[in-house]
Amino acid sequence: MMTNKTILNKKNITHQRDTYHIDKIKERIDKHNIEQGNSERGKERKIEAEHYKEVIVKRIDGTFRHADDILQLAIHEGKSQIERPILGLLLSSVAAGMIIGFTVLAVAVITSIVGSTEGINRVFMALVYPLGFVLCILSRTQLFTEHTATAVYPLLDGTTDIAGALKLWIIVILGNLTGGFTISVLLNAAEPVIHAKEGYLLVAEHVLQYDSTSLLISAVLAGWLMAIGAWTILSTHSTSSQILCIYIATFLIGIGGLHHSIAGSVELFIGYLMSPEITLMTITPVILLALLGNAIGGSIFVALLNYGHIRGLNK
Numbered sequence: 001m002m003t004n005k006t007i008l009n010k011k012n013i014t015h016q017r018d019t020y021h022i023d024k025i026k027e028r029i030d031k032h033n034i035e036q037g038n039s040e041r042g043k044e045r046k047i048e049a050e051h052y053k054e055v056i057v058k059r060i061d062g063t064f065r066h067a068d069d070i071l072q073l074a075i076h077e078g079k080s081q082i083e084r085p086i087l088g089l090l091l092s093s094v095a096a097g098m099i100i101g102f103t104v105l106a107v108a109v110i111t112s113i114v115g116s117t118e119g120i121n122r123v124f125m126a127l128v129y130p131l132g133f134v135l136c137i138l139s140r141t142q143l144f145t146e147h148t149a150t151a152v153y154p155l156l157d158g159t160t161d162i163a164g165a166l167k168l169w170i171i172v173i174l175g176n177l178t179g180g181f182t183i184s185v186l187l188n189a190a191e192p193v194i195h196a197k198e199g200y201l202l203v204a205e206h207v208l209q210y211d212s213t214s215l216l217i218s219a220v221l222a223g224w225l226m227a228i229g230a231w232t233i234l235s236t237h238s239t240s241s242q243i244l245c246i247y248i249a250t251f252l253i254g255i256g257g258l259h260h261s262i263a264g265s266v267e268l269f270i271g272y273l274m275s276p277e278i279t280l281m282t283i284t285p286v287i288l289l290a291l292l293g294n295a296i297g298g299s300i301f302v303a304l305l306n307y308g309h310i311r312g313l314n315k
Contacts, residue, residue, distance in 0.1 A: 219293020
C-alpha cells in the first residue's frame with residue numbers, strides 16, 4: 001500500500017506536469033497572438049503605403065514664407081490655372097484686361113495735367129501707374145504677365161507639359177487683349193468727361209518711338225519685374241504687404257518707362273481710336289514684340305532661376 005507521502009509526491013509531480021503543459025500552451029498562444037498582430041500591422045502598413053499621399057509641411061510665420069513653400073504655391077497656382085475650364089479662364093482674363101485700363105486712365109490724366117512724359121513728370125506718372133495693377137491682381141483676375149512665370153513652374157516640375165503652358169498663355173493673352181480693347185472703346189467714349197486725350201496720345205507715342213531691339217529688351221525687363229511681383233505676393237500672408245509688392249514692381253516699370261504688353265496694348269488701342277496717324281499695322285508688331293519680351297523676362301529670369309536654385313538646394 002502507498003503511504004500518504006507517496007500519494008502526495010505523485011500529486012505534486014502531476015501538478016508540475018500540468019503546470020508545465022499549461023505554460024507551454026500559453027507561450028504558443030502568446031506567440032500566435034504576436035505573429036497575428038504583426039501580420040495585421042503588416043497589412044495595415046501595406047494599406048497605408050497604397051494610400052499614401054505626400055503632405056507638404058509649410059514653414060509659416062506671420063509675415064514670411066520659406067522659398068520652398070513659395071515655389072510649391074507657385075507650382076500649385078500654375079497647375080490649377082492650366083487645369084481651369086477654358087471659359088472661366090477666358091472671362092477672368094477679359095476682366096483683367098479691362099481693369100488694367102484704369103492704369104492707362106490714371107497715367108493719361110496725369111500726363112494731360114503736367115503736359116509731358118519727361119523729367120519730374122515721370123515720377124508723377126509712375127506714382128499712379130500701379131493703381132490698375134493693384135485692382136487687377138487683388139481681384140484675382142488673370143493677367144498674362146503674372147503667368148509668364150506661373151505657367152512655367154509646373155512645366156519645370158513635370159506636372160504639366162508644354163501644350164498646357166502654351167494653352168494658358170494663349171487664352172490669357174486673347175482675353176487680356178479683348179478686355180483691353182473693350183476698355184479702350186469705353187474710355188474713348190468717356191473722353192468728354194475725362195478730358196485726357198492729350199495724355200493718351202503722348203503715352204501712345206512714347207510706346208511707339210523705339211526700335212525693335214530697345215522695345216524687346218524693355219519688355220524683357222518689364223516681364224521680369226512683373227514675375228518677381230507675382231512671386232513676392234506668394235511670399236507673404238498680409239494683404240497690405242501684397243499691395244506693396246505689386247506697387248513696387250509696377251512703380252519700377254512706370255518710372256523706367258518699360259513696356260508692359262497688356263497696359264501698353266490699351267495705350268496703343270486708345271491711340272488708334274483717337275488718332276488717324278496710329279494704325280493697326282503700326283501697333284500690331286509693337287504688341288507682339290512686347291508680349292514676347294514679357295514672356296522671356298518672366299519665364300527665364302524668374303521661373304527658370306527660381307526653380308533651379310530652390311530645387312537644387314533640396315537635393
